[in-house]
Amino acid sequence: MSKYRKKESSSEDSDSEEERRKKDIKERDEFANRLKAKDESKIRKLAMPAGSGAAEAAKRLKIMETDMREKLVPKLRVESRRKYLEKRKEDKVAELEADIIDDEYLFEEEILTDRERTERAHKKQLLQLAKEHEKARELERLQRYYMPLEKGKLAPELEVHDNEPPQSEQSKWESDQMSSAVFRFGAKDRKAQQDYDLLLEDEVEFVQALRMPGSEKNRKREDSPPPQVKALQTIQEMKKSLPIYPFRNDLIQAIKDHQVLIIEGETGSGKTTQIPQYLYEAGFAENNKIIGCTQPRRVASMAVAARVAHEMAVKLGNEVGYAIRFEDCTSHRTRIKYMTDGTLHREFLSEPDLASYSVMIIDEAHERTLHTDILFGLVKDITRFRTDLNLLISPATLDATKFSEFFDDAPIFRIPGRRFPVDIYYTKAPEADYIDACVVSILQIHATQPSGDILVFLTGLLINTFIITSQDEIETCQEMLQERVRRLGSKLRELLILPIYANLPSDMQAKIFQPTPPGARKVRKIDYFSFVKYVAFVVYLVYICSSCHEYSGNVINDRQYSMESLMVVPISKASANQRAGRAGRVAPGKCFRLYTAWAYQHELEDNTVPEIQRINLGNAVLTLKALGINDLVHFDFLDPPPHETLVLALEQLYALGALNHRGELTKLGRRMAEFPLDPMMAKMLLASEQYRCSEEVATIAAMLSVNGAIFYRPKDKIIHADTARKNFHIPGGDHLTLLNVYNQWRQSDFSTHWCYENFIQHRSMKRARDVREQLVGLMQRVEMELVSGITETMNIRKAITAGYFYHVARLSKGGHYKTAKHNQTVSIHPNSSLFQELPRWILYHELVFTTKEFMRQVTEIESKWLLEVAPHYYKPKELEDSTNKKMPKVAGRSRPDGTN
DNA sequence: GAGCACTGC
Secondary structure (H helix, E strand, C coil), rough: HHHHHHCCCHHHHHHHHHHHHHHHHHHHHHHHHHHHHHHHHHHHHHCCCCCCCHHHHHHHHCCCCCCCCHHHHCCCCCCCHHHHHHHHHHHHHHHHHHHHHHHHHHHCHHCCCHHHHHHHHHHHHHHHHHHHHHHHHHHCCCCCCEECCCCCCCCCHHHHHCCCCHHHHHHHHHHHHHHHHCEEECCCCCCCCHHHHHHHCCCCEEEEEEEEECCCCCCCCCCCCCCCCCCCCHHHHHHHCCCCCHHHHHHHHHHHHHHHEEEEECCCCHHHHHHHHHHHHHCCCCCCCEEEECCCCCHHHHHHHHHHHHHCCCCCCCCCEEEECEEECCCCCCCEEEEEEEHHHHHHHHHHCCEEEEEEECHHHHHHHHHHHHHHHHHHHHHHCCCCCEEEEECCCCCHHHHHHHCCCCEEEEECCCCCCEEEEECCCCCCCCHHHHHHHHHHHHHHCCCCEEEEEEEEEEEECCCEECCHHHHHHHHHHHHHHHHHHCCCEEEEEECCCCCCCCHHHHHHHHCCCCCCCCEECEEEEEEEECCEEEEEEEECCCCCCCCCCCCECCCCCCCCEEEEEEHHHHHHHHHCCCCCCCCCCEEEEEEEHHHHHHHCCCCCHHHCCCCCCHHHHHHHHHHCCCCCCCCCCCCCCCCHHHHHHHHHHHHCEEECCCCCCHHHHHHHCCCCCHHHHHHHHHCCCCCCCCCHHHHHHHHHCCCCEEEEECCCHHHHHHHHHHHHHHCCCCHHHHHHHHHHHHHCCCCCHHHHCEEECCCHHHHHHHHHHHHEEEEEEECCCCCCCCCCHHHHHHHHHHHHHCCEEEEEECCCCCECCCCCEEEECCCCCCCCCCCCEEEEEEEEEEEEEEEEEEEHHHHHHHHHHHCCCHHHHHHHCCCCCCCCCCCCCCCCCCCC
């Protein structure tokens, strides 16, 4: 971290520097004390009768529902995503190959460090894998296919048409095959198989590899759908029917006996809703203590709280409440409090010992979000001195042992879920076009397997272990499936195709829970399935840091700078098995994996890489420092983040002035920690005060926080949308354009209609408004002056630069941009207002890697401002505008030891 | 000239 320090400082200077440091630390502590006093008086004020929390919540839910519907804008994309990924894969392989050749040409083996040698080996291995995969795909085109079938059982539709010519052939052929262990579906003889040609264009051959044992081995397979929960069932009856109910007393006893308990149980066992109630009934909420329970997602926190309030027949916000960002639905009466893990993480800042809680439940611990991972370390620490605080860690099955070891061998309490055995099948050869393979497999299953619904997982965006499948892909798959079913006509019984994704309106989602009509089969995505099938690839949000040369989420980190990137990486074995488990909830099931057993063994990681090991830790490090945790290297992490990521975060915080050269939090850093923003953005906001534009910068920060989802661009009105967007452009760049959009919206009195007319997404704007309100509140809290009204934009841009001087690029002689510090070639995103302007110096909000390294949200700056806002980071020489400066031969390639 | 999607504070 010392590399930015002024080396020329004399002893005299260092004395005054030392004094400055002491003064700053003193100020920081005074500031922290003032905040504490504010919080305490706020808590006293809160101890008043509760407001209309429940009504508010109901309203909120309603709004969310409407939002969902509004967001569902039917988009037909001509270009399929597959093609894009295919193309990108080819590019990446070529790039990798070139890289290796380049690398070997430039550096002899002997002069390499161990690390570089490992890296080179990694690259070669990756290239090898990519090539093998390509070969396997060739091979796959020559394969024939099998499909497993239960012995003695034919799908009804195949028996019904026994007398019709094509089917009789089919049927005869089928009975011939019945004696063999593997059911062969399809044949080469196209004439005889005419009607099934549609199915047989490509089949997928599966082999059974293993059986996942279940807890209810002796029960027979049930062909009927699960008994539906009767509407008339009382709450009490329902509570008693939950798998957790018989363990109630044992569980309470175990919690009384052990301060920390790991509760292993699947979602659906009732643990999330019931345990807090059991604890409440057992007196854990006496003496005004709160039973807390964290959830990784907002909707879950709200929904679970509403459910529990209903079960306990109390008003939401009274005895049972929830707290999420922008919304605190609790009162002084609240005894059971649900919250997001991020909210609890923030609560630590004002209550580091969790004094108001008697129990804290960290639910869905296996999801391993950044927040839960940090919470593990924090709560483990406080249980040492708060012996009256009970801690319950609740992961799904499989992970419990790891958590137990982390929490000093805490006992594990298992709540058995209902689980039947699941047979797992793999393809014989890798699949090239997995959407096609998926469609074919669904039809194969439909034609050959007895009753039961089919659950399909497609590639999606993986956020922690929560998969959001891409809408585009689902639609493609659905269209293909419908088309094929249509062509097959009445030969197959009905197949209901029910897509589900985040943007789907809630009434459509409700369909999935309705019982399947007799004789039909559903293809859907939620519990109660007999067949589970999915592909091996999910998309990950991976943080690529400058000095990290290791695998992180199966992506090689070889970039010279920090960048978030979406990558397709294989699913982990753990997630794969969790998905397979879904097939055995109500009856024995089957799981078809669209990859080979070899791939499962050799290409999949055992566990999903936790977020903390993949992403930028700037904000996390800042909050930990604010909690007084100085030694982050030895912080008790369940899985420590890569050392390099931690060092990068510390360096960045030092450069921003949040930490001093000893790594202590400065007063600026303490104020930055108050904001739920990335450190750079927090710095920008705090710097805006001295540039007299804090109102404007708060707006910009809020607008930047709603990730690029401001401008609406429907396919059929692209020209109108683009014209509308250009009307908002302001000389200077995208940050100012965003400010302009917000201000105009405000002038329209936050009108929905205005948004519609101007091709602006109303939903995003509302969110920006929420964020802005929260930021303004926090600005007042950290004693910032709210000022606005400057007439020219220089001050605003200077304030932005004060936070984002890390993200600066200059126009090179060749007409493209290079980052100021790392000399990495980057391009302005085509959506930017500066796309055709090409100013000499620019600052960008973020870098995204899609087909190229693109800078999104770009603003023009002057190089001399960099010396003004970050004199410790930039030297005048670096900012000379002559671009003739000779670059090192291997530009931008830095050694792991820091030398160039 | 790209695009694809999104948790949390």
